[in-house]
Amino acid sequence: MIELNTDMVSQQALNQPLVEHLKVNKSFQPKELQALPQSDTNESFGSLIGDLVKKVDEKGKVAAEETNRLLLGETDNIHQSMIAMQESGLAFTMLVEVRNKLVQSYQELMKMPV
Amino acid sequence: MNIMPGLESTASALAAEKVRLDVIGQNIANAHTTRGPDGQPYARKMVSFEAKLLEVGTNSDGGKNFTTGVGIKGIKSDPKAGPLVYNPGHPDADEKGMVRLPNVNLTHEMVDLIAASRSYEANLQVVRTAKQMAQNALRMGR
Numbered sequence: 001m002i003e004l005n006t007d008m009v010s011q012q013a014l015n016q017p018l019v020e021h022l023k024v025n026k027s028f029q030p031k032e033l034q035a036l037p038q039s040d041t042n043e044s045f046g047s048l049i050g051d052l053v054k055k056v057d058e059k060g061k062v063a064a065e066e067t068n069r070l071l072l073g074e075t076d077n078i079h080q081s082m083i084a085m086q087e088s089g090l091a092f093t094m095l096v097e098v099r100n101k102l103v104q105s106y107q108e109l110m111k112m113p114v
Numbered sequence: 115m116n117i118m119p120g121l122e123s124t125a126s127a128l129a130a131e132k133v134r135l136d137v138i139g140q141n142i143a144n145a146h147t148t149r150g151p152d153g154q155p156y157a158r159k160m161v162s163f164e165a166k167l168l169e170v171g172t173n174s175d176g177g178k179n180f181t182t183g184v185g186i187k188g189i190k191s192d193p194k195a196g197p198l199v200y201n202p203g204h205p206d207a208d209e210k211g212m213v214r215l216p217n218v219n220l221t222h223e224m225v226d227l228i229a230a231s232r233s234y235e236a237n238l239q240v241v242r243t244a245k246q247m248a249q250n251a252l253r254m255g256r
Contacts, residue, residue, distance in 0.1 A: 015182060059117075079128040083121055083241060090117045090248050097252050 126183030
């Protein structure tokens with residue numbers, strides 16, 4: 001029984017960094033909105049979207065790289081390449097979704113009677 | 115940006131299951147090998163897994179993110195002796211005509227094969243579900 005307990009403790013110790021991280025960062029909770037930043041020339045709306053596009057593109061490149069390595073025979077991890085592809089696909093869907101929302105709000109504005 | 119979180123541990127489990135499948139394949143392939151490089155009959159190999167901490171990038175505060183993945187602890191040979199059969203015409207027979215066969219039990223290997231295949235499937239299901247969750251979240255706006 002004591003041995004079983006020490007096993008449990010060691011298992012818990014393995015998960016400790018994850019638990020600590022969750023406690024400290026509370027990443028599972030929606031973050032409170034901080035005060036809106038003052039209009040900063042570096043953080044324009046365009047650069048925000050540009051960053052998003054860049055990150056999505058990065059994911060696509062990672063997926064292409066993984067697939068390339070698989071097809072060239074440098075690795076035999078099919079799942080890595082598939083997971084990377086799924087991830088880049090999801091990121092792209094996310095980007096399109098953001099774009100749709102923006103266009104929609106623009107059209108709402110345009111429809112506003114003056 | 116991590117759209118499907120928690121997949122690093124699943125990916126490590128998939129890689130580990132692939133190693134297990136590889137080892138089972140070796141055992142089945144050598145089920146009738148009576149002589150290895152050391153002159154002994156083939157010994158059945160067993161793979162053992164261990165939980166290990168994986169570092170998965172950094173979070174927004176610059177700290178490191180960790181997850182518990184699967185690693186290969188080692189591949190050990192089964193020390194049990196295989197069955198001894200009488201076959202005097204065999205090139206590896208001793209002076210009494212007995213041949214030591216490998217300790218591979220094909221039935222055991224098939225069961226292990228099923229277990230490995232099912233665990234692989236279970237991990238794939240995790241990937242599928244993670245993707246579906248993200249897709250459902252994206253569909254929230256419609």
